[in-house]
Amino acid sequence: MKKAYVFPGQGAQFVGMGKDLYDNNAEAHDLFEKANDILGFRITDLMFAGTDEDLRQTAVTQPAIFLHSVLLAKSLGKDFQPDMVAGHSLGEFSALVAAGALSFEDGLKLVSARANAMQKACELTESTMAAVLALPDEKVEEICSGIDGVVVCANYNCPGQLVISGEVAAIDAACEALKAAGAKRALKLKVGGAFHSPCMEPARAELARAIESTEFKTPICPVFQNVDALPHTDPTEIKANLVAQLTAPVRWTQTVKNMIADGATEFVELGPGKVLQGLVAKIDPSVTVSGMQ
Secondary structure (H helix, E strand, O other), X not given: OEEEEEEOOOOOOOOOOOHHHHHHOHHHHHHHHHHHHHHOOOHHHHHHHOOHHHHHOHHHHHHXXXXXXXXXXXXXXXXOOOOEEXXXXXXXXXXXXXXXXXXXXXHHHHHHHHHHHHHHHHHHOOEEEEEEEOXXXXXXXXXXXXXXXXXXXXXXXXXXXXXXXXXXXXXXXXHHHHHHOOOOEEEEOOOXXXXXXXXXXXXXXXXXHHHHOOOOOOOOOOEEOOOOOOEEOOHHHHHHHHHHHOOOOEOHHHHXXXXXXXXXXXXXXXXXXXXXXXXXXXXXXXXXXEEEO
């Protein structure tokens, strides 16, 4: 019986996130204030009392979710003893800090650099993402490959739930074709751009430079990474996978299945929302899921 901790990605944010930690945990309070200094703006004001619109901006969303997740892990103290960890997209950075592969400060700086690079890439191409329900993965892949323009599978979230990503016109065309093929839903998402697609190539080069100049250590447990859904402990491999992640799909279904095959029987989500708890339960209803937020 092994315990897996999982960390959410963009989209899980909510106004008020992290305020209990800030008010009631001295270490978290100090680290939140340190984050305000590092980022150069008071992200705590936006997290605790901003608007939904404030929190939807990539440059705010990503560090906000990272902070909430990492400080929840730290608040557990000696009780945080993972057998394995994983994070969904942005959550991979939270997982790496929680598992000791990255310092808190370096993790936050990388998340901020990633968010800013992605924001710039979004502004270069008119792009978006769409959720697709109730079609087999292979059918979605086949339809996307036949569409003119950039459109790819970006998030394999759970069986029957995929997210596609690409240029707006290509996404529109793909949604029509997917609905015609029997998709229960093919709905555009309110996101800044086409994450985990070739549209993020300009951001990948920028993030690669930041990651290359950052020290990574061997984590305290295997980190299952999005790019290949496999466990990693080698810092060089972890860095390469983090860079590749920007333009590659998040293989969450495969990740959870591999963690279960490796002995995980209990999954704990650390961070805002309950999205990953729901996905894990759909991937394998036999495991125990819980969370802290």
